């Protein structure tokens with residue numbers, strides 16, 4: 362275009378036929394070159410704006426999603442946990458398919474109740490009902506006699522620490538991931554990490570507590586991620602703990618570290634623990650065996666082992682024979 366302009370304008374000026382003078386033409390060329398860059402940028406900006414609009418639409422769709430679980434208009438704050446959690450005639454189904462039927466269970470304060478059972482029997486679903494990730498379709502969950510559906514979600518979750526196999530971590534520093542949502546000081550964070558057996562590996566990372574851990578903690582190993590989650594739970598110091606499959610994907614060494622951390626975390630707390638490896642729940646005050654969403658057996662480890670032909674006994678013998686470890 363520029364070559365064309367130069368040629369055409371140049372010819373006009375040189376021939377002297379038109380009224381275009383050399384200075385006008387040069388002025389025009391300078392103006393033209395000045396305008397060219399911003400006009401090009403404007404075109405580029407337009408495509409950015411388009412992309413921004415599309416992305417904005419998608420983000421707003423997520424932001425505007427109405428949560429299914431909401432506070433009732435007259436919801437009250439759940440008072441600090443004192444006596445027991447009771448599941449009374451609990452039923453739950455995802456859509457039509459019933460997943461939990463007639464669950465009656467009491468977890469007294471300070472005790473550990475373990476849930477075991479085959480895959481798909483409804484253990485995680487049951488654990489998800491306590492912090493109100495879902496609400497029961499029948500029956501009640503009572504904490505010290507308060508139906509959790511009548512309490513604010515915030516006040517219910519505030520009293521629970523949840524450690525799952527899929528740790529929920531953010532692309533931020535280790536420090537911020539542990540401190541998440543609390544006003545803890547650096548000393549408190551380090552203290553929690555020590556109890557969670559995480560301090561040592563954190564110190565070996567390039568920037569210690571200020572190392573960025575990547576999306577969902579992708580720069581950490583599974584066991585390291587879990588120990589960060591455990592440190593977070595320790596720091597929040599909740600009276601109720603929910604541990605779902607917390608040690609199933611680990612090698613023996615990191616399982617030992619995580620198990621130690623969990624034992625410290627569970628000390629003098631009220632816990633609901635789900636585990637595939639029965640060895641990790643042997644010391645629970647009560648073990649509840651679920652099958653197809655129903656409680657089929659319950660008791661201590663020794664009581665359950667004594668039940669000849671029971672599901673727990675079968676699961677146990679499969680594991681000790683190394684078939685399901």
Ligand SMILES: Nc1ncnc2c1ncn2[C@@H]1O[C@H](COP(=O)(O)OP(=O)(O)OP(=O)(O)O)[C@@H](O)[C@H]1O
Nearest residue numbers: 455456460478479480481482483484485486487606
């Ligand atoms: N979000 C969901 N929507 C629909 N069905 C679901 C959903 N989550 C789980 N289910 C179904 O509910 C049943 C119980 O699942 P749940 O995750 O509670 O089992 P689980 O006992 O924790 O199993 P695992 O030991 O494998 O973790 C399964 O049949 C599963 O297919």
Ligand SMILES: [Mg+2]
Nearest residue numbers: 484485486606
């Ligand atoms: Mg599960």
